[in-house]
Amino acid sequence: MREYQKLLVVIDPTTDDQAALARAVELAEHSQAAITVFLSIFDLSYEMTSILSSQEREAMRQGVIDQRTAWLQDIIAPYQSRGLAIETKVIWHNRPFESIIQYAIEGDYHLIVKATHEHDKLKAVIFTPTDWHLLRKAPMPVLMVKEHDWSKNGKILCAVNVATEDADHDSLNEKIIKHGLDLAKKFSAELHLVNGYPGTPVNLAIELPDFDANNFTASVKMQHEQRVDYLAESFGIDPANCHVKEGLPEDVIPELAAELDAELVILGTIGRTALSAALIGNTAEHVIDSLNCDLLAIKPAGYKSPLETE
Template sequence: MTEYQKLLVVIDPTTDTQAALARAVELSIPNKASITVFLSIYDFSYEMTSIVSHQEREAMRGGVISQRKAWLEDVLTNYRQEGITINTNVVWHNRPFESIILYAIQGSYDLIVKGTHEHDKFKSVIFTPTDWHLMRKAPVPVLLVKDHDWPVAGKILCAINVGSEDDAHQALNNRIIEHAIQLAAQFDAQVHLVNGYPGTPVNLAIELPDFDSYAYTETLRMQHEQRVHFLASSHAIAVDCCHIIEGLAEDVIPDVAKQIDAELVILGTVGRTGFSAALIGNTAEHVIDSLNCDLLAIKPEGYRSPLADD
């Protein structure tokens, strides 16, 4: 797997403190990676101004973009004084996630870095947050940054799925761990694996009085443990760094991340879109608000964004 050589940082226009940019700079230093900060802006009121001509609306939009570019230069002042080269791009677009993904594809970026915050659960069903769109549709890894330091000798937690032995799941598990190992080498971090396995279905215990729920759960636990340990040994990860816990992934992952004080959780996303995404969602979307650390979302090898065909 190649190192992150081109980083695309999504700027938050509501604050002068850019956690995503600070994290990108940390990531860029060892590999001397290039950084581009990207800001997508849109004001519907400018489109509704019918009393002015098309040329005048274009001029107003240009004025807003120029103001934002000047603001960005102020934000970047300290980094520029430290000799860090950072490119900038400000665009006018009414769908931020779309402009970010298309720019990342066109520029062949290796990583999208964006600050994140807690999302209102009800509103998220109706108005999907930009973070969710990026995790679902971006073909490159997406790093969602929170206010949590990346200390030297810290911990990186890989959320893996060993419930299925099909090639696609195994390939994604390996891809997740490879990203973790690469980052661990940069920051002298320790790689951990976490896997949640299901408990006994309630209906089985009720419908089958002689059903041995303990034996069933133990068999599942041992099966998952064996698969996780095999995966760990193939990547030279210590058994002590493997966490196999009964429960749903969206509950187990944040609990273990808090327990070991991880600075980063890495997991795979399947790119589910449309109606099924609204109803089911991805594990990444369920856990992002429960984590107190960064989240790196990885797509399967060869994933093609639906926006690439637009």
């Protein structure tokens, strides 16, 4: 697995407190990675001013870009004294997610880092359209940063899917675990695996009087435990750190993350074919909404973003 040697940090223009940059600096200090802080800006009023010539409009846009670039320089100044390689990039673009992904692809960045927005009143994390587009369409891993600190000797939770013995799922599970192991090594963290398995379908218990729900559930649980244990053994993970729980993944994963006080959850996003190729799985979306820690979203091998040029 490639280490994160090039990090693209998406800056929040509404605040001077840049949680994504702080997290990226933590990562960079463990791997000597290069960081680019990136800001996508657009103001329709500059485009609508018909009394100005195209050259004058361009000059106005450039003035705003220069102003924002200077602001970014102020933000990165405290970190540059640590000897980190940090650059800035401001782009004028009316669709932020497109500019972020296209710049990340063209620059061969290994990781996109972005903070989520938190609603002050309810303390609920709100994912913006840009967040969702990045998770759905960026071909490289995306780290969504929340407020939970990354402490030394913390916990990283890898969500694996063992419901089917499918080559694509197996490959994605391995990719998730490899990312987890790499980060666990860098931060002296403890790696855990989590998997949710379905309970007994209610209609079976009702329609089949002789159906033994307990045996069915026990059988499903054992099958999932065996597959998770096999994964753990393959990567040298302590069996005590394997968690197989009854319930939907979108319930099981956030509950365990809170129980363990995990710093990071790593999960795979579903790659699909044809028109739905850009869609992230519904499970992942529900999990993200409920997490109180950072999330690292990993695409399957061979995933091609709809924004990648042929």
